[in-house]
Amino acid sequence: MADSIDLVFPDDSVHSFPPGVTGLEVAESIGSRLAKAAVVVKVDGRQYDLNRPIESGGKFEVVTAESDEGRFVIRHSAAHVLAQAVLDAFPGAQFAIGPPITDGFYYDFDIGRPFTPEDIEMLDSEMDRIIAEDQPFEREVIEREQGLEMFADQRFKTEIITDGEASQGVGDGIITVYRNHDFVDLCRGPHVRSTGFLKAVKLLRSAGAYWRGDEHRPQLQRIYGTAWENPKELAAYLERLEEAERRDHRKLGQALDLFSFPAELGAGLAIWHPKGALVRKLIEDYSRDTHLAHDYDIVATPHVAKANLWETSGHLDFYADGMYPPMELDNGQDYYAKPMNCPFHILVYQSSARSYRELPMRLYELGTVYRYERSGVLHGLMRIRGFTQDDSHIFCTEEQLADELQNLLDFTLMVLRDFGFTEFEADLSTRPEKAIGDPELWDRATDALRASLEVAGLPYEVAEGEGAFYGPKIDVHLRDAIGRRWQLSTIQVDFAQPINFELEYNSSGNQRERPVMIHRALMGSIERFVGILVEHYVGAFPGWLAPIEAAVLPVADRHNDYARDVAARLGEAGLRAEVDDHDDTLGEKVRRAVTGKTPAVLVVGDDDVAGGTVGLRLRDDDGEQRGVGLDDAVARLVELCAPPR
RNA sequence: GCCCCCUUAGCUCAGUGGUAGAGCACUUCCAUGGUAAGGAAGGGGUCCGCGGUUCAAAUCCGCGAGGGGGCUCCA
Numbered sequence: 001m002a003d004s005i006d007l008v009f010p011d012d013s014v015h016s017f018p019p020g021v022t023g024l025e026v027a028e029s030i031g032s033r034l035a036k037a038a039v040v041v042k043v044d045g046r047q048y049d050l051n052r053p054i055e056s057g058g059k060f061e062v063v064t065a066e067s068d069e070g071r072f073v074i075r076h077s078a079a080h081v082l083a084q085a086v087l088d089a090f091p092g093a094q095f096a097i098g099p100p101i102t103d104g105f106y107y108d109f110d111i112g113r114p115f116t117p118e119d120i121e122m123l124d125s126e127m128d129r130i131i132a133e134d135q136p137f138e139r140e141v142i143e144r145e146q147g148l149e150m151f152a153d154q155r156f157k158t159e160i161i162t163d164g165e166a167s168q169g170v171g172d173g174i175i176t177v178y179r180n181h182d183f184v185d186l187c188r189g190p191h192v193r194s195t196g197f198l199k200a201v202k203l204l205r206s207a208g209a210y211w212r213g214d215e216h217r218p219q220l221q222r223i224y225g226t227a228w229e230n231p232k233e234l235a236a237y238l239e240r241l242e243e244a245e246r247r248d249h250r251k252l253g254q255a256l257d258l259f260s261f262p263a264e265l266g267a268g269l270a271i272w273h274p275k276g277a278l279v280r281k282l283i284e285d286y287s288r289d290t291h292l293a294h295d296y297d298i299v300a301t302p303h304v305a306k307a308n309l310w311e312t313s314g315h316l317d318f319y320a321d322g323m324y325p326p327m328e329l330d331n332g333q334d335y336y337a338k339p340m341n342c343p344f345h346i347l348v349y350q351s352s353a354r355s356y357r358e359l360p361m362r363l364y365e366l367g368t369v370y371r372y373e374r375s376g377v378l379h380g381l382m383r384i385r386g387f388t389q390d391d392s393h394i395f396c397t398e399e400q401l402a403d404e405l406q407n408l409l410d411f412t413l414m415v416l417r418d419f420g421f422t423e424f425e426a427d428l429s430t431r432p433e434k435a436i437g438d439p440e441l442w443d444r445a446t447d448a449l450r451a452s453l454e455v456a457g458l459p460y461e462v463a464e465g466e467g468a469f470y471g472p473k474i475d476v477h478l479r480d481a482i483g484r485r486w487q488l489s490t491i492q493v494d495f496a497q498p499i500n501f502e503l504e505y506n507s508s509g510n511q512r513e514r515p516v517m518i519h520r521a522l523m524g525s526i527e528r529f530v531g532i533l534v535e536h537y538v539g540a541f542p543g544w545l546a547p548i549e550a551a552v553l554p555v556a557d558r559h560n561d562y563a564r565d566v567a568a569r570l571g572e573a574g575l576r577a578e579v580d581d582h583d584d585t586l587g588e589k590v591r592r593a594v595t596g597k598t599p600a601v602l603v604v605g606d607d608d609v610a611g612g613t614v615g616l617r618l619r620d621d622d623g624e625q626r627g628v629g630l631d632d633a634v635a636r637l638v639e640l641c642a643p644p645r
Numbered sequence: 646g647c648c649c650c651c652u653u654a655g656c657u658c659a660g661u662g663g664u665a666g667a668g669c670a671c672u673u674c675c676a677u678g679g680u681a682a683g684g685a686a687g688g689g690g691u692c693c694g695c696g697g698u699u700c701a702a703a704u705c706c707g708c709g710a711g712g713g714g715g716c717u718c719c720a
Contacts, residue, residue, distance in 0.1 A: 589680085
């Protein structure tokens with residue numbers, strides 16, 4: 001063995017240490033504060049426990065608690081402590097896996113019954129006790145046989161060892177385990193030095209979860225928790241959870257009287273109240289107008305079709321689980337509610353012989369589809385059984401595909417920006433193993449998608465092999481006001497449907513050629529899009545989307561007539577104004593308008609009647625302005641509520 | 646679909662074997678008010694539904710409906 005090993009620090013300086021030096025010792029040589037902040041260290045990208053001897057040199061890095069990597073280690077260690085607490089408290093408990101996840105960790109158990117809220121509370125204090133004891137985590141490498149013996153009464157651990165999962169610390173004939181006090185778990189590591197390093201841990205809830213996520217396997221009880229590097233970060237995280245709750249579109253939709261989900265209707269079905277339906281109308285008008293302005297043709301199609309159509313399209317083969325059951329009509333014909341619009345748009349394409357001169361043909365529809373979502377996955381407007389897509393199918397030649405995709409992505413981003421979103425990310429899904437169509441065509445389509453992302457300057461990740469069997473696609477995700485990521489737009493190339501339906505066009509050389517098809521939805525589902533907008537804006541829609549743009553409040557009822565005149569003037573200027581002539585005090589009316597998130601509040605009293613003015617209070621400004629001339633106020637509100645185009 | 650939790654007035658929620666409650670909203674009256682809740686009176690309930698246990702069920706049990714948290718993050 002060498003006398004010394006060389007570690008290259010992040011500043012590229014090289015330092016020699018004796019073999020077997022620990023990460024902690026190295027960190028201390030750099031500085032005591034760094035050593036204190038260290039969670040683990042990395043040598044050539046491999047994580048080491050702080051007290052694990054380093055036997056060979058390489059690029060050295062200290063991972064601190066403030067980094068995502070450091071937090072993962074903390075959460076992972078917290079998961080161990082949770083398992084320790086459960087095994088202590090419930091003799092005979094079986095434990096499965098317990099990884100760190102975004103913002104926290106979980107661990108899956110089988111204790112023969114579900115956990116109660118009291119159990120969770122008890123386990124939380126039990127974890128605090130283990131943390132207070134500051135038990136050291138010790139890494140051990142043991143023989144596979146020894147591991148099987150050690151976990152002989154743990155069926156999930158035995159399965160993990162038998163399956164030889166490297167990610168679980170199970171290597172080639174050897175196994176890594178971590179031990180603290182009398183608790184031991186299979187684990188690749190690394191961990192914090194001791195339980196005392198866990199400064200901010202909190203259990204959140206329990207839930208059922210299938211072993212290996214497979215509903216045909218036993219259902220375990222999962223406990224979720226969160227862990228952070230200090231109590232301040234934990235408190236900030238809990239605050240973020242509360243903020244998300246405040247923005248919940250289901251609650252705001254109720255409070256702002258936008259929509260509801262009456263039990264009489266059935267699960268996953270919404271009704272839209274006047275204000276909510278007005279917001280939808282504004283969004284839908286925008287959608288139709290922008291599509292017309294971008295050379296799309298609007299089509300309209302029915303909600304049901306014969307089984308035959310869904311056989312040709314392949315939906316009954318590949319999508320039957322997502323479809324409502326058929327209704328039997330004339331002569332035993334089965335009709336299905338449509339889960340997608342594509343076959344209908346294809347029928348429009350097929351309604352006439354097509355020439356290359358007509359391509360690209362862009363058929364657009366706000367098409368309402370019905371999908372049978374499993375009851376357990378329904379969620380407000382975000383996951384629903386009947387919804388309307390801003391759907392389009394574009395038929396073009398292979399040569400036109402690249403340009404078409406480029407224009408499409410630009411169009412998509414324009415639309416999303418018009419609704420106030422600014423941060424986007426994309427996934428590019430490429431050819432899976434089982435795929436139809438010429439691989440060369442796939443490559444060209446995928447390259448075209450990639451090029452469109454590059455040109456648009458959109459950050460993206462490649463999801464290798466994640467494309468559908470019928471073509472590559474781009475999914476566009478956006479970040480909302482509190483940083484949550486929502487998948488919204490999809491641009492999907494389809495080589496299969498043109499074949500299924502034997503689509504053709506006549507080329508310039510009078511040859512019959514097969515077009516390529518692109519499916520795309522920008523807002524995706526209008527329902528879900530409204531839900532996202534509600535959460536993004538906390539219900540305070542931008543002026544042009546607000547159901548009521550201006551509330552006109554008479555100070556006393558002798559001002560009602562003037563208030564109606566003011567509202568009429570606003571209406572003439574194209575603004576949605578409403579007079580609040582309730583028998584309430586002005587304070588009450590102001591409160592109603594403000595809590596209703598109305599962008600502009602106009603107060604009119606004696607002075608205003610006399611002077612032809614209004615008192616103006618804007619949602620996004622503090623305080624109010626008295627005696628604003630009516631013309632001036634109208635002009636300002638028109639500007640405030642101007643639509644994006 | 647599966648596991649756990651929830652469902653009481655239009656809304657938010659209290660009540661947990663013994664006569665159904667509060668605040669807000671609604672109706673009427675008084676007050677005519679200048680920027681986030683003026684006052685009074687009143688109406689309003691198949692306590693989600695159906696069965697069961699009990700002298701007695703909103704309350705306990707079973708089934709069903711609807712809602713919520715999960716079931717994708719690999720020790």
